[in-house]
Amino acid sequence: MKQVIDFVKANLEKEKQPAHALGFGKYFTDHMFMMDYNEEQGWHEPRILPYQPLTMEPSSMVFHYGQAIFEGLKAYRTPEGKIQLFRPDKNIERLNFSCQRMSIPTLDEALVLDAITQLVTIEKDWVPSEEGTSLYIRPFIIATEPYLGVRPSKRYKFMIILSPVGSYYGGDQLKPVKIHVEENYVRAVKGGVGHVKTSGNYAASLKAQEEAEAQGYDQVLWLDAKENKYVEEVGSMNIFFKINGEVVTPELNGSILGGITRSSCLQLLDYWNFPVSERRISIEEVFEAYYRGELEEAFGAGTAAVISPVGELSWNNQKITLPPSETETIAKRLYDAITNIQLGKEPDPFQWTVEVK
Amino acid sequence: MKQVIDFVKANLEKEKQPAHALGFGKYFTDHMFMMDYNEEQGWHEPRILPYQPLTMEPSSMVFHYGQAIFEGLKAYRTPEGKIQLFRPDKNIERLNFSCQRMSIPTLDEALVLDAITQLVTIEKDWVPSEEGTSLYIRPFIIATEPYLGVRPSKRYKFMIILSPVGSYYGGDQLKPVKIHVEENYVRAVKGGVGHVKTSGNYAASLKAQEEAEAQGYDQVLWLDAKENKYVEEVGSMNIFFKINGEVVTPELNGSILGGITRSSCLQLLDYWNFPVSERRISIEEVFEAYYRGELEEAFGAGTAAVISPVGELSWNNQKITLPPSETETIAKRLYDAITNIQLGKEPDPFQWTVEVK
Ligand SMILES: Cc1ncc(COP(=O)(O)O)c(C=O)c1O
Ligand SMILES: Cc1ncc(COP(=O)(O)O)c(C=O)c1O
Numbered sequence: 001m002k003q004v005i006d007f008v009k010a011n012l013e014k015e016k017q018p019a020h021a022l023g024f025g026k027y028f029t030d031h032m033f034m035m036d037y038n039e040e041q042g043w044h045e046p047r048i049l050p051y052q053p054l055t056m057e058p059s060s061m062v063f064h065y066g067q068a069i070f071e072g073l074k075a076y077r078t079p080e081g082k083i084q085l086f087r088p089d090k091n092i093e094r095l096n097f098s099c100q101r102m103s104i105p106t107l108d109e110a111l112v113l114d115a116i117t118q119l120v121t122i123e124k125d126w127v128p129s130e131e132g133t134s135l136y137i138r139p140f141i142i143a144t145e146p147y148l149g150v151r152p153s154k155r156y157k158f159m160i161i162l163s164p165v166g167s168y169y170g171g172d173q174l175k176p177v178k179i180h181v182e183e184n185y186v187r188a189v190k191g192g193v194g195h196v197k198t199s200g201n202y203a204a205s206l207k208a209q210e211e212a213e214a215q216g217y218d219q220v221l222w223l224d225a226k227e228n229k230y231v232e233e234v235g236s237m238n239i240f241f242k243i244n245g246e247v248v249t250p251e252l253n254g255s256i257l258g259g260i261t262r263s264s265c266l267q268l269l270d271y272w273n274f275p276v277s278e279r280r281i282s283i284e285e286v287f288e289a290y291y292r293g294e295l296e297e298a299f300g301a302g303t304a305a306v307i308s309p310v311g312e313l314s315w316n317n318q319k320i321t322l323p324p325s326e327t328e329t330i331a332k333r334l335y336d337a338i339t340n341i342q343l344g345k346e347p348d349p350f351q352w353t354v355e356v357k
Numbered sequence: 358m359k360q361v362i363d364f365v366k367a368n369l370e371k372e373k374q375p376a377h378a379l380g381f382g383k384y385f386t387d388h389m390f391m392m393d394y395n396e397e398q399g400w401h402e403p404r405i406l407p408y409q410p411l412t413m414e415p416s417s418m419v420f421h422y423g424q425a426i427f428e429g430l431k432a433y434r435t436p437e438g439k440i441q442l443f444r445p446d447k448n449i450e451r452l453n454f455s456c457q458r459m460s461i462p463t464l465d466e467a468l469v470l471d472a473i474t475q476l477v478t479i480e481k482d483w484v485p486s487e488e489g490t491s492l493y494i495r496p497f498i499i500a501t502e503p504y505l506g507v508r509p510s511k512r513y514k515f516m517i518i519l520s521p522v523g524s525y526y527g528g529d530q531l532k533p534v535k536i537h538v539e540e541n542y543v544r545a546v547k548g549g550v551g552h553v554k555t556s557g558n559y560a561a562s563l564k565a566q567e568e569a570e571a572q573g574y575d576q577v578l579w580l581d582a583k584e585n586k587y588v589e590e591v592g593s594m595n596i597f598f599k600i601n602g603e604v605v606t607p608e609l610n611g612s613i614l615g616g617i618t619r620s621s622c623l624q625l626l627d628y629w630n631f632p633v634s635e636r637r638i639s640i641e642e643v644f645e646a647y648y649r650g651e652l653e654e655a656f657g658a659g660t661a662a663v664i665s666p667v668g669e670l671s672w673n674n675q676k677i678t679l680p681p682s683e684t685e686t687i688a689k690r691l692y693d694a695i696t697n698i699q700l701g702k703e704p705d706p707f708q709w710t711v712e713v714k
Contacts, residue, residue: 053415159415
C-alpha cells in the first residue's frame with residue numbers, strides 16, 4: 001500500500017537569492033519533508049511542512065552518541081525548463097546501507113523517492129537555472145530519543161531539506177584544486193564506518209582539513225589507516241588518476257565511501273572502452289608515475305563539484321604540479337558527459353535521470 | 358575577570374523518582390546550564406535556566422557533520438549529606454582536549470567548574486543518597502551553525518544536563534560482565550578520534566555491541582584496527598588484566614580514551630606499590646596467560662560502573678571464564694577505594710574530590 005504524504009503549505013514564501021549569491025548550503029527552501037520512527041509505529045507520519053526549526057530534547061541521542069546519517073543529491077533544471085534528479089535510486093540505496101551499518105531502521109525506498117519527488121515538485125521554483133547551479137537535496141536521519149547510554153536510539157527523525165546552490169568550492173567549474181596528502185591524521189579504517197555516510201566521519205576530518213587549508217591547500221587526500229600508504233579518497237570526493245593511458249581509482253575496500261559520481265565515471269569509462277581499473281594504489285606509485293612522466297591526470301569525483309581536476313599534490317615534502325592539459329582530458333570528458341546528462345543536454349543512455357513532474 | 362552565570366529559576370519542580378526506578382540517563386533535573394559561541398562574541402551568555410527543549414535549525418551542523426563532544430562525571434552524596442564531585446578538573450581538561458581535536462573553540466576551565474558547581478548546588482535535592490546512586494553530570498558541546506558544507510561550525514552550544522542515576526548496567530555493583538572480543542568491527546585507529554570523547558565514536562560502536570548482545574554478551578572488547586591483535590578498551594570502560602601478580606592495562610596509544618577511572622586506578626596501584634604496567638598487550642597474551650593459569654583477573658574501569666569485573670571472555674571461538682575469586686581481588690580493592698573516596702567514607706589522599714557547597 002502506497003503511503004500518503006501529508007502536506008501543510010507555508011504561509012510565506014522566502015525571497016530567493018540571485019545565482020551568484022547562492023554559495024553552497026546557506027539558503028533553504030520554504031518546505032521540508034519529515035517522518036518519525038518509534039518502536040510501536042515504525043516509520044510513520046510522512047509529511048511535507050513549512051521549513052522550520054526542530055524542537056529537540058537536550059538529551060536527544062544524536063547530540064551525544066552521533067547516530068546520524070545523510071545523503072546528498074541534486075535536482076537540475078534542463079534548458080527546456082524540466083527538472084530532473086540524477087540517480088536518486090543510488091542515494092536512497094546508500095541511505096539504507098548507512099542505516100544498516102549505523103543500527104538505524106531502514107526506510108521504504110519507494111516512499112523516499114516519492115518524498116523527494118513531491119518535495120522538489122512543490123519547490124520547483126527554487127531550482128535555479130544558471131550554469132553550475134542546482135537544487136541540493138539533503139535527506140538525513142537523526143536519533144531523537146531522549147536518553148543517555150550507549151545503545152541504538154528507539155526514536156528517529158528522517159528529514160529532507162533543500163538548498164539552492166552554486167558551485168561547492170566557490171569557484172569555476174573544473175578549476176584545479178590543490179591537494180595535500182595527509183600523513184598524520186586518518187579518516188577511516190576497515191571495520192569502521194568510512195564506507196558509510198555518517199556524520200562522525202566528517203567531524204573526524206575537520207582538523208586535517210583545517211591544517212591543510214592553513215598551508216594553502218584546498219583539500220586533503222586520505223591514505224589508508226593501516227599502512228599510511230594506499231590512496232583512499234579526498235574530503236568529499238573519490239579520487240581518480242590517469243597513469244600511462246589508464247584510469248585508476250582505489251577499489252571499494254570497506255573504508256572509503258562508494259560515491260555515485262565515482263560509479264558513474266566508471267560506467268562511462270567502460271562504455272567508452274577506456275582502460276580503467278579499480279585497485280589498491282599507493283601514493284608512492286602515483287608519485288613515481290609522475291616522475292616517470294606517466295601521471296597524466298588526477299581528479300576528484302563527487303556530487304558537489306562533479307569532477308575536480310587536481311592541479312597540485314603534496315606528499316612527504318614533495319610537491320608535484322599537474323599543468324592544465326593542452327588536449328582534452330578525461331576529467332573534462334567525464335565532466336561534460338555527466339553534466340550534459342544531468343542537465344538533459346544529451347541523451348541519457350543509462351537512464352540515470354528521473355524527471356520530476 | 359570572573360564571568361557571572363545568569364540564573365532563571367524553573368516555575369515547577371518535577372517529581373523525583375525513587376532510587377530503584379532511576380536506571381541510567383532517563384530522568385533529568387529541573388535546570389540546565391547553557392552557553393553559546395559565535396565568532397564575534399566567543400563563548401558568551403553563561404546561564405542556568407529551566408530544563409527545556411532546544412530550538413534547532415534542521416541544517417544545524419551537528420546533525421550533518423557530527424561535530425559534538427561530551428563528558429560524563431558524577432556528584433555523590435556522602436553519609437553526612439555533603440555533595441562532592443570526583444575529579445571534575447580531569448573531565449574539564451579532557452573536554453578541552455576533545456575541543457582541540459574536533460576543531461571546537463576551547464572553554465575557560467574555571468568557568469566550566471563554576472557552571473557545574475552552581476548547577477549541582479541548585480539541584481542539590483536531586484542528588485540521591487542510596488547505595489550505588491549518584492547524580493550524573495553530562496557536559497556537552499554541539500555545532501549549531503545552520504550550514505551544509507564540511508568545515509568547522511562557526512556557532513556552538515555548550516550545555517550541562519544532570520540525571521539522577523542508579524547502576525549503569527542495571528545490576529549489582531561488581532557483577533561480572535560477559536565480554537566478546539570483537540574481530541570484525543573496529544572502534545578507532547591511531548590518527549583518528551578514538552582518544553577523544555566525540556559522539557561519532559559511539560555511533561560507530563553500536564553495530565558490534567548489538568551483535569554481541571544478540572549472542573548473550575554484555576559488552577565488546579575492541580582490538581586495534583591495524584593488526585586486530587592488541588587489546589584496546591571496552592564499550593565505555595578501559596580494560597585491566599591481572600596476570601601473574603601484575604596489573605596490566607593498554608597504554609594510551611592514540612586510539613583509546615584516557616579514562617579518568619583508569620588513571621585513578623593506576624594512581625592507587627602505584628600508591629599501594631602494586632606491580633602495574635601500561636603497555637601494549639595482545640589478546641593472545643591474555644588467553645595464553647589464562648591457559649597457563651596466570652590470568653588472575655580482568656576488569657573494566659569507567660565512570661558509569663567504576664569497576665566491572667569480567668566473568669567471561671570470548672575470542673576466536675574460545676571462551677574463558679574467570680570464576681569469582683575466593684580471596685579479595687584487586688578489582689574489589691580498587692572499587693572500594695575509589696567509591697569510598699567518592700562517597701567521602703575514607704580520607705582522600707589525592708584530593709580527588711571537590712565539595713559542592
Ligand atoms: C567521503 C565522501 N567520499 C566521496 C563522496 C562522493 O560521493 P558522491 O559521488 O555520491 O557524491 C562523498 C560525497 O558524497 C563523500 O562524502
Ligand atoms: C570509550 C570510553 N572509554 C573509556 C571510558 C572510561 O572513562 P572514564 O573513566 O573517564 O569514565 C569511557 C567513559 O567515559 C568511554 O566512553
